[in-house]
Amino acid sequence: MDIPRxxxxxxxxxxxxxxxxxxxxEFEFHGTYPLGELDVKRHPKFSREIIVPxxxxxTLSGIGNPGIFPCIWYRRYFDLxxxxxxxxxxxxxxxxxxxxxxxxxxxxxxxxxxxxxxxSFDTTDFLKPKTNELVVxxxxxxxxxxxxxxxxxxxxxxxxxxxxxxxxxxxxxxxVPENYLQSCRILSDLDDGSVTIFVRPTAPCPxxxxxxxxxxxxxxIGTIRRQATYPLTQLRITLEDVFPWTPETPNLxxxxxxxxxxxxxxxxVTTYFGMRKVSLSRASVLLNNTPYYQRLVxxxxxxxxxxxxxxxxxxLKADIEWAKKMGFNGCRKHQKVEDPRFxxxxxxxxxxxxxxxxxxxxxxLNGEAKLLPxxxxxxxxxxxxxxxxxxxxxxxxxxxxxxxxxxxxxxxxKDVVQMTRLIDPTRLVIDNDGWEHVESDIxxxxxxxxxxxxxxxxRDLLARARQxxxxxxxxxxxGREMMxxxxxxxxxxxxxxEFGGIGFVAGxxxxxxxxxxxxxxxxxxxxxxxxxxxxxxxxxxxxxxxVYTQLTDVEQEINGLLTAEREPKFDVDWLKRVNExxxxxx
Numbered sequence: 216m217d218i219p220r221x222x223x224x225x226x227x228x229x230x231x232x233x234x235x236x237x238x239x240x241e242f243e244f245h246g247t248y249p250l251g252e253l254d255v256k257r258h259p260k261f262s263r264e265i266i267v268p269x270x271x272x273x274t275l276s277g278i279g280n281p282g283i284f285p286c287i288w289y290r291r292y293f294d295l296x297x298x299x300x301x302x303x304x305x306x307x308x309x310x311x312x313x314x315x316x317x318x319x320x321x322x323x324x325x326x327x328x329x330x331x332x333x334x335s336f337d338t339t340d341f342l343k344p345k346t347n348e349l350v351v352x353x354x355x356x357x358x359x360x361x362x363x364x365x366x367x368x369x370x371x372x373x374x375x376x377x378x379x380x381x382x383x384x385x386x387x388x389x390x391v392p393e394n395y396l397q398s399c400r401i402l403s404d405l406d407d408g409s410v411t412i413f414v415r416p417t418a419p420c421p422x423x424x425x426x427x428x429x430x431x432x433x434x435x436i437g438t439i440r441r442q443a444t445y446p447l448t449q450l451r452i453t454l455e456d457v458f459p460w461t462p463e464t465p466n467l468x469x470x471x472x473x474x475x476x477x478x479x480x481x482x483x484v485t486t487y488f489g490m491r492k493v494s495l496s497r498a499s500v501l502l503n504n505t506p507y508y509q510r511l512v513x514x515x516x517x518x519x520x521x522x523x524x525x526x527x528x529x530x531l532k533a534d535i536e537w538a539k540k541m542g543f544n545g546c547r548k549h550q551k552v553e554d555p556r557f558x559x560x561x562x563x564x565x566x567x568x569x570x571x572x573x574x575x576x577x578x579x580l581n582g583e584a585k586l587l588p589x590x591x592x593x594x595x596x597x598x599x600x601x602x603x604x605x606x607x608x609x610x611x612x613x614x615x616x617x618x619x620x621x622x623x624x625x626x627x628x629k630d631v632v633q634m635t636r637l638i639d640p641t642r643l644v645i646d647n648d649g650w651e652h653v654e655s656d657i658x659x660x661x662x663x664x665x666x667x668x669x670x671x672x673x674r675d676l677l678a679r680a681r682q683x684x685x686x687x688x689x690x691x692x693x694g695r696e697m698m699x700x701x702x703x704x705x706x707x708x709x710x711x712x713e714f715g716g717i718g719f720v721a722g723x724x725x726x727x728x729x730x731x732x733x734x735x736x737x738x739x740x741x742x743x744x745x746x747x748x749x750x751x752x753x754x755x756x757x758x759x760x761x762v763y764t765q766l767t768d769v770e771q772e773i774n775g776l777l778t779a780e781r782e783p784k785f786d787v788d789w790l791k792r793v794n795e796x797x798x799x800x801x
Contacts, residue, residue, distance in 0.1 A: 219275070220268055222528045224309050224385040226559045227599055228398070229485045232302075232390035236293060236349075240267050242278070245286030261290055267386060268309070270379040273522045283369070287381050289351040295342065295388070302390040303339045306349075309384025309554070312523075313361060316352040329589035330355070330362065331552035331573055333384075333596060355380040360582030360614075362589060364550035364573025365515060365769075373729050376515075376770045379523035384554060394420045395482040396474055401599045402641065405492040405503055408457040410437075412450045414472055419445040423476050427452060430469040443474065459503045460489030460601045462544040465565030467601070489562060489601025493642055495656060500643070500708050500759050502604070509567060509760030510794055512538050512776075513713060514546040516553050517769045519779040525554060530781065532560040537777060538766055539566065540787050542794030545602075547648075547712060547762045550574060550610060552593045561602035569605045569645070570597055574613035578624055582614065587631070594638050605642055605657065606635050611649035612695075619651045620700050628653045648712050650695035653702055659712030662691030663731040663764070665744055669714065669751040677757065680704035692731075708759045715748055716764040717741060718774040719784060730774040731764070738785065749793050756798045763794070 218238050223229055242265035269276035271287065295304065308315065312330030316323065319341040327334040355378075357368050367375035400413040412427050426440040427450045437452035458466035467487050474482040492503050499506040514534065518525055525531045531554060538546060545567025548557075552572065561568050572590050575582050590608055597603055608631045609615055618624040632646045632654050643656035652658055658680070662672050668689070675687035680697035681704050690696075698704050718730015719741045728734070735741040752761050768775035776790060777783055 216266075219266060220385050220524075220528065222556065224307075224387060225555055227486050227555065230389055230391070230483070232299065234293070234296070234388040236291065236386040236388060237267050239264050239291075241265075241290040242271065243288040244271075244284045245288065261288060265289070267291075267382050268384050269521050269524050270312075270381055270383050272377050272379065273518075273520060273524065275521045275524070275526060281377050283357070283378065284380065285354060285356050287353050287355075289349075289353070289382065291349050292346050293349065293388070294346055296390075299390040302392060303337060303395070304342060305335050305389045305391060306338045307333060307335045307385075307387050307389060308382065309333050309386070310552070311351070311353055311382050311384075312379050313355040314353065318348075318350040320348055328585070329592060330379075331364075332589055332592040338388075351382070353381045360575050360577040360579055360585060362573045362575045362586055365517075366573075371770050374769075374772050376517055376772075377522055383523045392474075392482050394418055394423065394474065396425075396472055396484050398595075399472060399484075399486065399599070401470065401486070401488045403488055403490045403492075403601075405457070405459060405490050407453075408490075409451055409453045410468075410470075410488060410490075412452075412470070412472070414448045414450065415446055416443050416448065416474065420474075423474055423481065425450065426471075426473040426475055428471045428473075429454060430471070431456060431458065431466075433469075436468075440475070454490075457490055460491040460562075460565075461502060461507075462539075462565040462567055465489070465563060465601075467562060486599065487562070488599060491601045491604075493604045495643070495708060497706055498708050498757070498759060500604075500657065506759070508797070509545060509710065509762075510543050511545045511547050511567065511569070511712075511760060511762040512541070512543045513549050513762055513765040514538070514767070515549045515765065515769050516551045516557070517767075517779075519770075523551070525557075528556050531557045532564070533781065534766065535560050535564050535566045537781065537783070537787075539564065540791065541776060542791035543763075545569075545604075546766065547571065547607070549765075552596075555596070558597060558600045558602055562600055566602055567604050568600070568602045569607055570594070570603045571607040571610065571648070574610055576614055578614055578616060578627065583627065586614070587634070590631070591634070591638060594635065598639055603642065605645055606639065607645040607648050608632070608635060609647040611661065611693075612647060612651050615647060615651075618647065618653070618699055619696075625653050625699055625702075645712075650691075650693065650697060651699045652697060652704070653699050655707070657708045657710055657712075657759075658697060658704055659710045659762075660691060660697055661693055661713035662711060663714060663716050664692045665717075665732055666747040667751055669711070669748065670754050673711065673755050673757065677704070677709065709757055710760045710762065711752060711755070711758060712762040713764050714752065714761065715745070716774045717744055717748070718772075720768075720773050728773045729771050734773075742785070742789070746793055749796060753796045753798050758798060 241261035243261040675689040678686035716731035
């Protein structure tokens with residue numbers, strides 16, 4: 216069979232010498248026979264097969280069993296290209312949900328905890344000249360303090376969906392020299408037309424140099440070379456020409472990083488960047504120093520046949536193209552650390568993204584220990600993408616049950632916000648999207664009330680948040696307040712970051728279907744409600760943008776503008792005309 220998801224998984228950090236390990240692997244549910252670390256060696260073949268990188272619950276995996284099996288096993292064999300001799304070989308996992316143990320030729324390479332972020336091992340000292348055996352054990356419990364986002368604990372219900380367990384992103388090998396470039400951080404400065412690159416070599420190598428070359432449309436527009444310093448080498452390029460990145464003009468620069476010994480290139484990586492600046496001015500979000508109205512759509516990144524895993528790279532690109540055709544200029548990627556290929560296409564096509572972390576559902580010391588390192592790893596993976604303009608560590612007080620009144624929970628939320636800003640001071644931070652904010656750059660609220668009532672709900676909500684006298688008492692349908700108790704909202708940008716959610720399936724009856732409020736029975740009834748809801752949103756000049764729920768149907772939740780199979784339910788040109796309206800001046 217052809218290798219599924221055969222494209223390079225990280226175009227933001229590309230080397231030509233790599234080998235894709237997706238495809239058919241041996242597979243076992245724990246309990247089929249008593250598998251343990253030593254028992255694996257006694258069984259020459261597991262009893263099932265699975266197609267990686269699709270989770271066993273998905274039909275694309277070849278198994279399609281939605282049952283809950285917390286412990287599973289994988290095995291596959293591979294040979295290395297002869298050209299990889301005398302090089303180190305790194306084994307990469309894009310994401311494995313939740314905890315993984317990895318053995319190569321019977322020896323433990325290591326473990327990793329965190330279901331949404333990448334990890335890797337240097338396999339060089341464990342490899343054989345010929346066939347190599349790779350075994351992976353995964354443990355994915357139902358602990359409520361484990362980050363899981365919208366994955367259900369049992370059967371899918373309301374707006375929680377089928378679980379994803381195990382390998383769900385590409386597994387690959389990469390050949391590198393003894394000393395190589397491990398990572399980079401790219402900081403573009405639009406105001407002075409420069410880019411600063413922090414490059415991390417794997418070890419001290421003062422006899423080597425690092426070179427950075429920026430190119431635009433194939434033309435070299437800036438080069439610098441410096442002696443390699445450890446742990447970071449800093450390089451700065453002043454660009455000859457500056458072409459800003461926006462959703463309307465997604466200009467990107469190529470960047471070639473080289474580790475050199477004299478004139479010989481020891482290691483080389485290609486990446487890219489956009490010249491893009493995000494900032495605030497009172498109640499406005501600025502993109503490249505200009506107020507920019509965000510027309511975002513909620514996108515949950517679920518697929519009917521692959522669940523967390525997109526069937527192909529092309530459909531990731533197509534989701535963005537559909538959203539742009541509908542008049543949206545970005546998305547709030549909801550409760551998922553998305554496949555890096557999606558972010559690559561968002562960079563290329565021009566599509567804003569809010570990076571949001573999957574929630575856990577209990578605040579405890581153990582929960583903090585699980586959430587914080589994985590959130591940091593998610594930001595570090597995606598920090599160079601021009602498309603990402605905001606980070607959202609929490610949503611609707613999930614995992615922050617007592618944040619409305621509890622000072623300790625409020626301090627924890629502030630700590631996460633401060634950590635997020637320390638890691639990345641160049642983007643906005645939304646502390647707890649939806650309600651009960653403590654410290655945020657955008658104050659987002661959720662209101663699925665249909666039509667005209669949205670206007671009064673918003674204005675009364677804001678008046679109470681600002682602690683104005685004689686504030687009205689109208690509330691969003693959630694009944695929750697904008698701010699945690701004792702916190703007054705400053706003069707900062709405001710957005711309705713979830714609204715609409717109008718469920719609709721033409722010509723069918725779905726007894727198990729779910730959407731917000733009553734489902735309209737005809738296309739005309741849907742259009743009337745949709746237009747009335749957007750008319751109310753655009754009457755709110757207080758808002759600097761919106762997030763409509765949602766791009767696609769997800770399992771039983773049928774409030775997408777596309778079906779789960781990515782077919783449009785409505786005339787796309789009509790959607791574009793409605794979505795691209797402008798706020799009215801008061």
